[in-house]
Amino acid sequence: MGEPKQERAVKTREAILHAAAQIFDECGYSGASISKIMARANVTQGGMYFHFKSKKGLAQAVLAHQQDFVHFSTESAGLQKLIDLSFGLAYELQSNVLFRASVRLAVEQGEFGLRDDTAYQEWVNEFYGLLCEARGRGELLPEVDEREFANVLVGAYSGTQIFSNVSSGRADLPERLVSMWRYFLPGVATPQARARFRLPTNVQRLAA
Amino acid sequence: MGEPKQERAVKTREAILHAAAQIFDECGYSGASISKIMARANVTQGGMYFHFKSKKGLAQAVLAHQQDFVHFSTESAGLQKLIDLSFGLAYELQSNVLFRASVRLAVEQGEFGLRDDTAYQEWVNEFYGLLCEARGRGELLPEVDEREFANVLVGAYSGTQIFSNVSSGRADLPERLVSMWRYFLPGVATPQARARFRLPTNVQRLAA
Numbered sequence: 285m286g287e288p289k290q291e292r293a294v295k296t297r298e299a300i301l302h303a304a305a306q307i308f309d310e311c312g313y314s315g316a317s318i319s320k321i322m323a324r325a326n327v328t329q330g331g332m333y334f335h336f337k338s339k340k341g342l343a344q345a346v347l348a349h350q351q352d353f354v355h356f357s358t359e360s361a362g363l364q365k366l367i368d369l370s371f372g373l374a375y376e377l378q379s380n381v382l383f384r385a386s387v388r389l390a391v392e393q394g395e396f397g398l399r400d401d402t403a404y405q406e407w408v409n410e411f412y413g414l415l416c417e418a419r420g421r422g423e424l425l426p427e428v429d430e431r432e433f434a435n436v437l438v439g440a441y442s443g444t445q446i447f448s449n450v451s452s453g454r455a456d457l458p459e460r461l462v463s464m465w466r467y468f469l470p471g472v473a474t475p476q477a478r479a480r481f482r483l484p485t486n487v488q489r490l491a492a
Numbered sequence: 493m494g495e496p497k498q499e500r501a502v503k504t505r506e507a508i509l510h511a512a513a514q515i516f517d518e519c520g521y522s523g524a525s526i527s528k529i530m531a532r533a534n535v536t537q538g539g540m541y542f543h544f545k546s547k548k549g550l551a552q553a554v555l556a557h558q559q560d561f562v563h564f565s566t567e568s569a570g571l572q573k574l575i576d577l578s579f580g581l582a583y584e585l586q587s588n589v590l591f592r593a594s595v596r597l598a599v600e601q602g603e604f605g606l607r608d609d610t611a612y613q614e615w616v617n618e619f620y621g622l623l624c625e626a627r628g629r630g631e632l633l634p635e636v637d638e639r640e641f642a643n644v645l646v647g648a649y650s651g652t653q654i655f656s657n658v659s660s661g662r663a664d665l666p667e668r669l670v671s672m673w674r675y676f677l678p679g680v681a682t683p684q685a686r687a688r689f690r691l692p693t694n695v696q697r698l699a700a
Contacts, residue, residue: 312603314522391654392600395520401658428675436652436671443651444644446599450609463644467636470679 297335299325301349304342305385313343313389313396340396346382347389350403351410353382362418363473364481366411367465370441371484374457377445391446404442408434423477433472440464458484505543507533509557512550513593521551521597521604548604554590555597558611559618561590570626571681572689574619575673578649579692582665585653599654612650616642631685641680648672666692 303325307316318339322332336342356372358365376383389396390403412434418424444464448457462483469478511533515524526547530540544550564580566573584591597604598611616639623638632638652672656665670691677686 314603388602390658392603393658394596395522395600395603399658399661401655404655404658432671433675435655435668436675439652439655439668440648440672441651442654443649444647446650446654447609447612447643447647450598450601450607450612453607460643460647463640464648467641467644467679468675471675471677 293334296325296327296331300327300332300335300342301345302382304336305346305382308343308346308389309381309385313339313392316343318342340398343389343396344398344400346386347393347398347400347403350383350386350390351406353380353386362414362421363423363477366414366418366437367481367483369410369414370461370465371458373441374445374454374461377454377457387445391442404438407438407441411437418473418477421477423473425472425474428472437468440468501542504533504535504539508535508540508543508550509553510590512544513554513590516551516554516597517589517593521547521600524551526550548606551597551601551604552606552608554594555601555606555608555611558591558594558598559614561588561594570622570629571631571685574622574626574645575689575691577618577622578669578673579666581649582653582662582669585662585665595653599650612646615646615649619645626681626685629685631681633680633682636680645676648676 300321304316304321307321307324311320316339318332318336321339321342322329325332336345354373354376356369356376358368358372360368373383377387378384386403393400408431412431415424415428415430415434419428419430424430441461441464444460445454445457448454448460465483469481473481508529512524512529515529515532519528524547526540526544529547529550530537533540544553562581562584564577564584566576566580568576581591585595586592594611601608619642620639623632623636623642626632627636627638649669649672652668653662653665656662656668673691677689681689
């Protein structure tokens with residue numbers, strides 16, 4: 285007996301998304317094509333069109349699932365967890381093709397006529413939650429507005445990873461993040477909390 | 493008597509660059525074509541090929557002249573000048589198609605197979621110069637490394653304008669810059685200097 289039909293469909297969809305991410309990561313949006321993605325996923329035209337009708341639809345699906353592609357766990361809490369997450373995402377950008385493709389499409393979305401900040405707003409919400417946790421733990425300066433700083437951090441992080449990508453293929457991203465935090469923490473965290481935070485020391489350059 | 497040949501060539505080159513910037517700004521790299529740019533610049537094929545042989549060459553020329561496209565003057569100095577420049581660039585991104593196209597190409601350069609951080613490094617150097625001036629004026633905290641913070645600021649600025657672009661077509665960029673500076677200044681400027689700086693208050697939302 286074969287797999288149930290639904291289970292097979294879910295697997296096919298996942299295979300297509302993964303192949304699409306690989307192709308978008310390698311070729312960008314304009315260099316990608318449905319036929320390249322079909323070949324990579326090893327699916328038939330029928331299988332493809334059951335799930336996705338267009339390259340743009342595929343790009344939107346890869347873009348929309350940005351947070352699902354990242355699995356991050358840590359023992360830390362509050363601001364330390366936010367710091368750890370920022371370094372965790374740097375590692376994901378290096379090693380996780382689905383996440384990397386999704387970020388690339390978010391940055392280059394102008395190339396396929398999209399202007400959609402959902403992926404950015406999801407990170408604002410994620411960071412905001414951790415900042416509220418930090419507030420509850422007494423780690424934030426009174427003048428910090430949690431939502432405002434969450435927005436600032438998403439912008440600053442996005443540009444830092446883009447600059448690192450064109451400079452070094454993201455090999456220097458952890459170093460750049462250490463620098464970014466050095467200049468943000470005095471405006472965000474209480475001196476007592478700052479004395480406790482761990483930024484990675486001797487940051488390893490990741491393989492480019 | 494007509495214009496000297498050389499003068500005409502310079503004018504043609506400028507007309508082509510301007511038309512290319514308009515088309516890249518409107519259509520992105522993959523949507524642009526040499527023929528669209530020729531039509532917009534009102535030049536012949538001969539005129540085009542005398543100056544530029546390919547769409548990629550044109551994109552690289554628009555990308556390479558990013559700083560030439562911006563004319564910024566201010567009475568201020570040191571850190572206040574850096575702050576003023578950051579808001580001046582926001583205005584340029586709104587109103588100056590050559591600069592806006594150049595920035596777009598820098599961000600989306602993956603789409604034409606480039607990985608060139610020259611435009612970013614030029615801003616690092618520009619910001620670094622102003623930070624050295626600020627150091628000479630006693631405005632910086634002792635722990636600030638001028639080159640490190642120049643790098644941090646270029647990354648943070650780039651991402652802030654990208655996020656603002658997808659969120660609001662850059663209408664909210666000045667507000668986002670006020671927020672960014674609110675969280676950077678405590679880690680960068682002495683309390684005495686901070687008391688003097690002017691961030692725009694009642695920031696106007698620019699027309700989207």
